[in-house]
Amino acid sequence: MANQFDHIRDQFPILNQQVNKYPLVYFDSGATAQKPFRVIDCISDFYKNANSNIHRGVHTLSRKATEQFEAARKSIATHFNVTNDQQIIFTAGTTDSINMVAQGLAKSHLKPGDEIILSTYEHHSNILPWQLWAQEHKGKLKIIPLLEDQSLDYTSFENLITSKTKLIAITQVSNTLGLITDLEKIKAIALKHNIPFLIDGAQSAPHMAVDLQQLDPDFFVCSAHKMYGPTGSGLLYLSERWLKELPLSKTGGGTIKTVSFEKTEYAEGALRLEPGTPDISGVIAFAEAIRFMDEIGLDSIYKHEEELVLYAQESLLKLSEVTVYGQSKHKAGVISFNVKNQHPFDVGTLLDKYGIAVRTGHHCTQPLMQCLNIQGTVRISFGVYNTKSEIDFFIEKLQKTIRMLS
Amino acid sequence: MSIQEIENEIVEEFEYFGEDWEAKYEHLIDLGKALPLINPALKTEERIIKGCQSQVWLNAEQKDGNIVFTADSDAIITKGMIALMVRVLSEQKAEDIIKADLDFINKIGLKEHLSPTRANGLLSMIHQMKKEALKRI
Ligand SMILES: Cc1ncc(COP(=O)(O)O)c(C=O)c1O
Numbered sequence: 001m002a003n004q005f006d007h008i009r010d011q012f013p014i015l016n017q018q019v020n021k022y023p024l025v026y027f028d029s030g031a032t033a034q035k036p037f038r039v040i041d042c043i044s045d046f047y048k049n050a051n052s053n054i055h056r057g058v059h060t061l062s063r064k065a066t067e068q069f070e071a072a073r074k075s076i077a078t079h080f081n082v083t084n085d086q087q088i089i090f091t092a093g094t095t096d097s098i099n100m101v102a103q104g105l106a107k108s109h110l111k112p113g114d115e116i117i118l119s120t121y122e123h124h125s126n127i128l129p130w131q132l133w134a135q136e137h138k139g140k141l142k143i144i145p146l147l148e149d150q151s152l153d154y155t156s157f158e159n160l161i162t163s164k165t166k167l168i169a170i171t172q173v174s175n176t177l178g179l180i181t182d183l184e185k186i187k188a189i190a191l192k193h194n195i196p197f198l199i200d201g202a203q204s205a206p207h208m209a210v211d212l213q214q215l216d217p218d219f220f221v222c223s224a225h226k227m228y229g230p231t232g233s234g235l236l237y238l239s240e241r242w243l244k245e246l247p248l249s250k251t252g253g254g255t256i257k258t259v260s261f262e263k264t265e266y267a268e269g270a271l272r273l274e275p276g277t278p279d280i281s282g283v284i285a286f287a288e289a290i291r292f293m294d295e296i297g298l299d300s301i302y303k304h305e306e307e308l309v310l311y312a313q314e315s316l317l318k319l320s321e322v323t324v325y326g327q328s329k330h331k332a333g334v335i336s337f338n339v340k341n342q343h344p345f346d347v348g349t350l351l352d353k354y355g356i357a358v359r360t361g362h363h364c365t366q367p368l369m370q371c372l373n374i375q376g377t378v379r380i381s382f383g384v385y386n387t388k389s390e391i392d393f394f395i396e397k398l399q400k401t402i403r404m405l406s
Numbered sequence: 407m408s409i410q411e412i413e414n415e416i417v418e419e420f421e422y423f424g425e426d427w428e429a430k431y432e433h434l435i436d437l438g439k440a441l442p443l444i445n446p447a448l449k450t451e452e453r454i455i456k457g458c459q460s461q462v463w464l465n466a467e468q469k470d471g472n473i474v475f476t477a478d479s480d481a482i483i484t485k486g487m488i489a490l491m492v493r494v495l496s497e498q499k500a501e502d503i504i505k506a507d508l509d510f511i512n513k514i515g516l517k518e519h520l521s522p523t524r525a526n527g528l529l530s531m532i533h534q535m536k537k538e539a540l541k542r543i
Pocket of ligand 1: 093094095096108123125171173174175200202223350364
């Protein structure tokens with residue numbers, strides 16, 4: 001049956017190339033997704049036709065650039081079902097957003113001795129900003145453990161909560177295992193104890209519809225580059241409360257109503273948190289990337305990638321030398337595995353010789369690796385452009401790789 | 407044999423594989439497997455060269471005016487590359503080790519393993535071998 005994914009590859013110029021004399025198989029979208037023509041063109045169009053600084057000029061070009069920038073905010077807000085577009089703050093990406101929240105909260109909300117709950121899945125970007133706070137302010141990090149099947153242990157999660165718990169910061173999808181967090185459970189417990197929660201959406205937003213009105217977190221963060229958009233751009237969603245209350249961790253031009261050397265009256269809304277000239281073309285292209293995804297439909301994307309993941313997982317499990325981590329029927333775009341007695345680096349090196357791009361190592365989740373008692377894994381991750389025949393080719397070459405190594 | 411002679415020998419050995427990279431890698435893997443292991447007692451923190459992913463242990467000793475290297479890695483392809491380096495640089499004079507340009511890696515088509523983005527610690531290993539030589543001059 002023909003479907004809309006059949007010819008989607010044609011929209012990604014980079015995929016049309018040979019690597020080591022083989023057609024490129026790009027299985028590393030979890031690290032960063034490739035960009036369709038329309039996103040690439042959007043950046044070059046901006047510089048050809050509208051480049052100008054925003055929010056300050058009286059001239060026509062500046063108005064044009066400002067309009068495109070603010071239209072991007074509106075359309076991205078709509079994508080996440082956020083009514084007040086001011087709740088979308090543009091940042092340099094997930095890591096930048098989490099740092100803004102951590103440094104902001106450290107100024108008012110968090111007190112010495114307070115506790116923050118994270119999960120075993122977390123990416124270093126959702127650990128280190130909190131660890132830094134904890135080290136500087138005698139705070140404490142508590143970690144939601146894993147069950148036998150590598151899903152999160154929600155029962156012991158609630159037992160971690162004390163009167164000092166001030167925040168829960170958790171990923172929606174594990175970037176290493178592809179397992180999906182049950183945010184409804186997290187949210188119910190957070191609400192019951194009246195604790196703010198942050199969702200790291202870096203690996204969920206590329207693969208599934210995220211409704212922020214329904215999830216209603218205090219903070220949600222993601223990166224454009226994993227969503228077919230450019231690097232250097234991303235967002236921080238804030239609830240109405242934090243949009244007003246989050247203390248500033250950085251400040252400067254563009255955020256104000258009036259400034260004197262003695263004091264400053266800040267602007268309201270998103271601008272308060274966006275000092276300096278932003279990545280204007282990056283934000284506009286981010287919105288274009290999201291339009292690209294919306295036109296396909298996030299439910300279709302999820303279904304397409306789930307099919308790929310399940311197909312790859314099944315195929316891998318047929319190989320007796322392979323261990324798949326976090327086996328599940330519900331995964332978002334990512335599979336981690338190892339070949340028995342072989343270093344992931346060797347497996348990745350040989351797959352690369354066949355033009356297959358995979359990621360090997362700890363994937364910036366060393367605590368998770370420690371918990372699984374492994375050094376690293378081979379990770380394959382999918383985007384809209386991947387196909388089952390690429391998976392067949394990968395499995396064939398993986399078998400060859402295993403023969404070569406053993 | 408001099409460093410240059412060993413390099414030439416390796417280049418000749420690899421010419422046999424021509425464009426057949428699979429055969430070349432199989433050979434590299436075999437070299438890795440055959441590498442005499444470093445004495446486990448020498449696999450200490452000071453001797454570790456950390457790549458982001460695979461790591462290398464390197465030991466240097468002086469013997470009869472030459473430097474003897476032994477090394478190991480947790481990844482087999484890295485180990486194969488190490489085997490080549492040890493073959494070329496071990497039991498040579500410190501001055502010669504420092505001067506070696508190791509161009510053979512380029513000639514046998516494996517220079518990708520020495521690119522600075524490579525996560526295997528090999529480039530750092532070569533720097534370390536030269537530093538060890540420099541210490542003993
Ligand atoms: C779950 C998760 N969180 C955070 C990040 C960091 O994202 P960025 O490097 O775009 O800031 C990543 C990216 O690898 C991720 O997968």
